[in-house]
Amino acid sequence: MEVKIGVQNTSREITIESDESPEEIESTVTAAFTNSTPLRLVDSKGSVVLVPSAALAYVEIGAPRRGGVGFGML
Template sequence: MDVRIGIQNSPRELAFETSHSAAEVEEAVGAALAGQSALLKLTDDKGTVYVVPAPALAYVEIGSEESRRVGFVA
């Protein structure tokens, strides 16, 4: 699944693919925004860990869990 995280006062966004489900990502984001966790911590498919302070979150875009199609459609 694709995840895109916007960070306040930063022109770039974090974009990566993760094996976590949409519900797991949404739960982690909700906990960070509710103040239950000071950090949003997610891991991508390659094992890289992304840690973002909760007050710096501008937006989090959670993509679909479908795999991408490769090739041409007639």
């Protein structure tokens, strides 16, 4: 699933592919806002993305990814 993170005062957004469900991601984002802790997400390749919750402009959670067609799909 694709997750787009907008950061204040930055013209580009952060985009990651995650294996987590939309509910899990929403829960993680809500906890970061509630506790004023950094948003911590892990992408599908195991890389960790940390964003200070005070700097978040928005988080867009896409639909679950379906099986792809073409090169590079495992």
